[in-house]
Amino acid sequence: MNDSIRNRLILGAITSAAALFASASLAVEGAGAAPAATDARPGLSVFDLSDIAKKAEACSASPAERKFDQIGWATRILDAEKIAREHNRPVFLFTHDGRIATGRC
Amino acid sequence: MRAGPLSDHKVIALLNAYYVPVYTSNEDYEAKSTAVSAEEKAEKQRIFVEFAEAHMGTGDVHVYILKPDGHALGGLDIGSALDVKKLTSLLEKSAAALDTPRGDPVIAPKVTSVAPPHGADDLALHLISRGDHTGTPHWSWREFPAENWFILELAEWSKLLPPKDLPIAPGAAWELDKEVMAIPLHRFYPQTEETTDDARTQIERQSVRAKVLSVEAGVATARLDGMVALRRTNTNGKPDPNLIEATLVGSIQWEGATAKGPARIRLLQLVTASAHHGAEPFEVAVKSVK
Numbered sequence: 256m257n258d259s260i261r262n263r264l265i266l267g268a269i270t271s272a273a274a275l276f277a278s279a280s281l282a283v284e285g286a287g288a289a290p291a292a293t294d295a296r297p298g299l300s301v302f303d304l305s306d307i308a309k310k311a312e313a314c315s316a317s318p319a320e321r322k323f324d325q326i327g328w329a330t331r332i333l334d335a336e337k338i339a340r341e342h343n344r345p346v347f348l349f350t351h352d353g354r355i356a357t358g359r360c
Numbered sequence: 361m362r363a364g365p366l367s368d369h370k371v372i373a374l375l376n377a378y379y380v381p382v383y384t385s386n387e388d389y390e391a392k393s394t395a396v397s398a399e400e401k402a403e404k405q406r407i408f409v410e411f412a413e414a415h416m417g418t419g420d421v422h423v424y425i426l427k428p429d430g431h432a433l434g435g436l437d438i439g440s441a442l443d444v445k446k447l448t449s450l451l452e453k454s455a456a457a458l459d460t461p462r463g464d465p466v467i468a469p470k471v472t473s474v475a476p477p478h479g480a481d482d483l484a485l486h487l488i489s490r491g492d493h494t495g496t497p498h499w500s501w502r503e504f505p506a507e508n509w510f511i512l513e514l515a516e517w518s519k520l521l522p523p524k525d526l527p528i529a530p531g532a533a534w535e536l537d538k539e540v541m542a543i544p545l546h547r548f549y550p551q552t553e554e555t556t557d558d559a560r561t562q563i564e565r566q567s568v569r570a571k572v573l574s575v576e577a578g579v580a581t582a583r584l585d586g587m588v589a590l591r592r593t594n595t596n597g598k599p600d601p602n603l604i605e606a607t608l609v610g611s612i613q614w615e616g617a618t619a620k621g622p623a624r625i626r627l628l629q630l631v632t633a634s635a636h637h638g639a640e641p642f643e644v645a646v647k648s649v650k
Binding site for chain 2: 304307308310311313314315316319320321322323324325326327328329330331332333334335336338339340341342343344345346347348349350351352353354355356357358359
């Protein structure tokens, strides 16, 4: 990583959303423009590229939140029934609304 | 269910040792859906009817236990299934009634949230959203982060790169294509109740600007700064009065920045520096996946 990338990326603090979203700021930026993120006021968080990656990683589901993936799921009812016949096992079928694997539709 | 009984070590062990587990999203089985085959839809309906006629309990959100021959054995309504003891008891009694021997999982466990199939020229983006889960009530959809996957085709992700006539050097700046960026930005909201694929997001304002930080051996890295403000409608169709707002930071790195040949995005990542749904903070991260 070169010096220019090492230059700290000064950003609005996570805890200072209200300040960053001040309507005056948005009005100055005008339609279609991103708000400037170079405010170096005391208390504002500082990001560099590795910080961004770390935050993306921190957002990810933890192993504790992925225990659901420890279950060997069939993808379809017919697949499950075929495997059940082959292995003489019962089928556990959970029907639901939404998307349990992602929490999103 | 996912963060409760289906994360319980005993339930997981019972399902893997004695059962063939499967979950289904009701939306995939609606008449208009093409997500599953007609035969698959018919089989789900057959199970539903068989349980109903046997007075064994049915429901949209429900646990059904089928014998190895596919016929009804038992079940639990969702209220009971959320009770780990009741679900464990059902699993133990059903396996015992069938004299099912304990064994290894017949399907290898694997990560369930993965990128949809896509081509080598496509760019896969993975989005993760986390809202506050410390208050009351403890909504079940806040018990784990929500995820979305987006597949951008070459013609789409190419629009995120700088205009052809822009000299690529530190300081060069441009606005990322709004239409393409709107694809992930539509999902910049905290976990919420979602029961259908209906589009319920309306972006009011958005902007993501890039500024080149470095160019080395044809690989350019640019910092991203942006914002998005959007509104959502609730599952009941009524507008959510709370505006969702976020400031964004990220980076984009691409090859072929100084050559006339084809370019390729190595990395695209964008995170919320700050984000609120009304007064409630949340976090979203979206990142390209190789």
